[in-house]
Amino acid sequence: MPLIEIKGLRANVGDKEILKGLDLTVNAGEIHAVMGPNGSGKSTLAQVLAGNPAYEVTGGSVTYDGQNLLEMEPEVRAQSGIFLAFQYPVEIPGVSNAYFLRAAYNEKLKAQGKEEVDPLEFADLMDAKLAMVEMDSAMLTRSVNTGFSGGEKKRNEILQMAVLEPRLAILDETDSGLDIDALRIVADGVNKLKRPDNATIVVTHYQRLLNYIVPDFVHVLANGRILKSGGKELALELEDKGYDWVTSPATAGAA
Amino acid sequence: MRDYVEQRMSSSIETLISREYQHGFVTDIESDTFPAGLSEEVVRAISAKKGEPAFMTEWRLKAYRRWLAMKEPHWPNVHYGPIDYQGISYYSAPKTKTPLGSIDDVDPELLKTYAKLGIPLYEQKMLAGVAVDAIFDSVSVGTTMREELSKYGIIFCSFGEAVREHPELVEKYLGSVVPYSDNFFAALNSAVFSDGSFVYVPKGVRCPVELSTYFRINSADTGQFERTLIVADEGAYVSYLEGCTAPKRDTNQLHAAVVELVALKGATIKYSTVQNWYAGDKDGVGGIYNFVTKRGKASENAKISWTQVETGSAITWKYPSVILQGDNSVGEFYSVAVVNNKQQADTGTKMIHIGKNTRSTIVSKGISAGEGNNSYRGRVQVLPKATGARNYTQCDSMLVGNRCGAHTFPYVEVGNNSAIVEHEASTSKIGEDQIFYLKQRGLSAEQAVSMIVSGFCKEVFKELPMEFALEAQALLGITLEGSVG
Numbered sequence: 001m002p003l004i005e006i007k008g009l010r011a012n013v014g015d016k017e018i019l020k021g022l023d024l025t026v027n028a029g030e031i032h033a034v035m036g037p038n039g040s041g042k043s044t045l046a047q048v049l050a051g052n053p054a055y056e057v058t059g060g061s062v063t064y065d066g067q068n069l070l071e072m073e074p075e076v077r078a079q080s081g082i083f084l085a086f087q088y089p090v091e092i093p094g095v096s097n098a099y100f101l102r103a104a105y106n107e108k109l110k111a112q113g114k115e116e117v118d119p120l121e122f123a124d125l126m127d128a129k130l131a132m133v134e135m136d137s138a139m140l141t142r143s144v145n146t147g148f149s150g151g152e153k154k155r156n157e158i159l160q161m162a163v164l165e166p167r168l169a170i171l172d173e174t175d176s177g178l179d180i181d182a183l184r185i186v187a188d189g190v191n192k193l194k195r196p197d198n199a200t201i202v203v204t205h206y207q208r209l210l211n212y213i214v215p216d217f218v219h220v221l222a223n224g225r226i227l228k229s230g231g232k233e234l235a236l237e238l239e240d241k242g243y244d245w246v247t248s249p250a251t252a253g254a255a
Numbered sequence: 256m257r258d259y260v261e262q263r264m265s266s267s268i269e270t271l272i273s274r275e276y277q278h279g280f281v282t283d284i285e286s287d288t289f290p291a292g293l294s295e296e297v298v299r300a301i302s303a304k305k306g307e308p309a310f311m312t313e314w315r316l317k318a319y320r321r322w323l324a325m326k327e328p329h330w331p332n333v334h335y336g337p338i339d340y341q342g343i344s345y346y347s348a349p350k351t352k353t354p355l356g357s358i359d360d361v362d363p364e365l366l367k368t369y370a371k372l373g374i375p376l377y378e379q380k381m382l383a384g385v386a387v388d389a390i391f392d393s394v395s396v397g398t399t400m401r402e403e404l405s406k407y408g409i410i411f412c413s414f415g416e417a418v419r420e421h422p423e424l425v426e427k428y429l430g431s432v433v434p435y436s437d438n439f440f441a442a443l444n445s446a447v448f449s450d451g452s453f454v455y456v457p458k459g460v461r462c463p464v465e466l467s468t469y470f471r472i473n474s475a476d477t478g479q480f481e482r483t484l485i486v487a488d489e490g491a492y493v494s495y496l497e498g499c500t501a502p503k504r505d506t507n508q509l510h511a512a513v514v515e516l517v518a519l520k521g522a523t524i525k526y527s528t529v530q531n532w533y534a535g536d537k538d539g540v541g542g543i544y545n546f547v548t549k550r551g552k553a554s555e556n557a558k559i560s561w562t563q564v565e566t567g568s569a570i571t572w573k574y575p576s577v578i579l580q581g582d583n584s585v586g587e588f589y590s591v592a593v594v595n596n597k598q599q600a601d602t603g604t605k606m607i608h609i610g611k612n613t614r615s616t617i618v619s620k621g622i623s624a625g626e627g628n629n630s631y632r633g634r635v636q637v638l639p640k641a642t643g644a645r646n647y648t649q650c651d652s653m654l655v656g657n658r659c660g661a662h663t664f665p666y667v668e669v670g671n672n673s674a675i676v677e678h679e680a681s682t683s684k685i686g687e688d689q690i691f692y693l694k695q696r697g698l699s700a701e702q703a704v705s706m707i708v709s710g711f712c713k714e715v716f717k718e719l720p721m722e723f724a725l726e727a728q729a730l731l732g733i734t735l736e737g738s739v740g
Binding site: 053 | 686687688689691692693694695696697698699700702706707709710711712713714
């Protein structure tokens with residue numbers, strides 16, 4: 001059974017249809033890259049899978065781990081192992097990163113019928129996670145994303161991912177605004193978290209990130225649909241030829 | 256697209272509203288209640304009922320006559336119908352056969368009420384190191400830990416007892432910070448107050464426990480007019496907590512209290528309030544009118560710190576203030592005021608700098624949800640002789656939804672060129688993006704709002720004693736429950 005199966009997915013923002021019948025199947029143990037030009041619907045796909053209420057699903061189905069994902073509340077999706085690394089992580093002033101992370105972690109434990117952890121147990125757990133994203137423990141006492149640099153915010157997303165150990169991680173333009181060092185740290189984190197029972201969807205505009213996170217499959221999303229799928233070499237081909245190669249009507253027909 | 260997102264956002268925010276007020280029960284207790292109405296006779300009768308000495312009766316009468324000549328203030332940014340002062344009963348006391356000798360004599364029904372409120376009057380609080388005085392309707396029903404405190408020479412008793420047993424202290428300090436002529440509601444209170452708490456901490460004594468008072472209005476159509484007087488003698492320290500609840504009723508009840516703090520040379524008074532009077536229902540029916548005058552006077556090197564978390568009442572009108580009389584004295588005001596549904600609050604502080612090198616800090620956090628209306632009103636006044644005075648004011652508002660209001664009325668009067676006065680203000684809106692971010696990490700909408708708001712209020716919560724901070728945080732969550740979907 002696939003981990004997630006998306007069939008004919010349609011979604012609107014306001015009156016505008018962004019996703020126009022998207023199909024995508026991801027199995028456990030796989031890394032999928034979804035690439036595409038600006039405005040093709042990449043971020044919409046990520047937001048819809050996470051359940052953002054600002055996006056309205058108008059058609060199609062999404063089956064996650066055998067369940068109808070579209071009927072699940074965002075927090076239930078999260079508790080069931082769906083994690084979205086945000087393109088623009090949100091600031092929560094006055095709430096410490098440690099408090100926030102522990103609350104999120106405990107919600108997941110509760111959903112699994114497990115005991116919650118206290119701050120001391122959690123601190124022990126955090127040491128290894130912080131090392132994975134090369135972050136200082138001082139980061140834990142700062143307010144969530146408040147005053148963080150762009151790179152720190154993205155690393156903080158990967159830190160959360162490391163703590164929550166999702167079954168399906170969706171990385172939305174995680175490479176945007178990262179310098180090469182931060183990119184390496186983020187990618188290393190993602191690679192270390194890869195396991196046979198989880199999967200990752202990497203949403204990106206550029207091929208650059210895929211030098212570090214090697215995908216099993218690459219999909220080209222344009223005009224709300226997957227127009228072309230292939231192996232990791234497809235990303236390089238796109239880099240070489242540009243998106244027009246897939247999206248312009250003349251060649252799209254041929255492909 | 257932005258409009259669309261905002262529209263989605265507000266509609267889902269609108270779904271978070273109202274959870275039943277959990278202190279809304281009425282205790283069935285026989286009480287001794289005066290018929291409605293106010294006159295010199297009523298004032299005299301209250302004084303007689305309390306067995307007061309002549310100076311008190313006279314003081315009350317002077318206040319009453321002054322009150323007759325005063326007009327109800329209408330400058331606050333709140334709206335309500337006329338109050339019928341002759342329709343209120345000015346005295347209601349639980350009936351007791353004999354004067355209360357000890358807490359064991361208190362009506363068991365009353366003790367049950369306090370247990371329901373989560374105020375174990377004695378053992379538990381004693382273990383927790385808190386001494387409690389409980390004011391039921393207008394009368395104080397028991398003060399715990401009195402003996403323990405008396406070892407330090409600390410007096411903690413009901414106001415009525417203080418008048419009888421320590422008249423010299425009462426006569427010296429009553430009205431010394433808030434004169435009976437101060438304002439309409441203070442004058443009314445001075446004329447008719449029936450009880451309250453009294454604290455005296457002697458020279459150089461650090462009060463070893465937090466002192467605490469719980470106020471509760473029980474009877475219908477009763478006004479509650481309590482009066483608190485706290486005197487910290489030279490070099491003394493005391494931390495005082497105040498909590499309040501009332502039953503749910505569909506009429507508005509008046510609560511016009513006065514709190515006076517006197518911090519003598521080098522003394523420190525820390526006064527914390529968690530106010531949770533009944534706020535009325537979601538349509539704005541019923542609820543307490545909380546019209547309160549709170550002020551402290553700080554002598555040389557003294558410090559007065561007000562911390563308040565205001566979540567209840569239909570209308571809140573209060574400005575806990577500090578007169579910085581002595582050189583190097585310090586005044587602080589930390590406030591969280593939350594309005595939801597149709598609640599209105601006009602609250603803030605006054606810092607009057609008279610002495611040299613006086614310092615004041617104001618941190619105000621206003622949260623408006625539902626159709627609530629929240630105003631911060633503050634006055635910072637530096638008198639000509641207050642060389643080296645400093646004030647820092649930070650005034651932040653948070654809006655939840657699109658139908659609430661937040662207003663700021665800062666007044667600054669500086670009469671000395673060496674003064675440094677800073678004012679910072681911000682207004683933010685709780686964002687659907689913040690809520691979604693937290694939900695995506697597995698938190699419910701309510702946990703998310705509670706977390707965002709707690710973060711917003713952090714600077715104030717850290718000023719509260721630990722036990723109170725947790726209560727305040729929980730209360731905040733309850734008040735805002737239902738304000739975001």
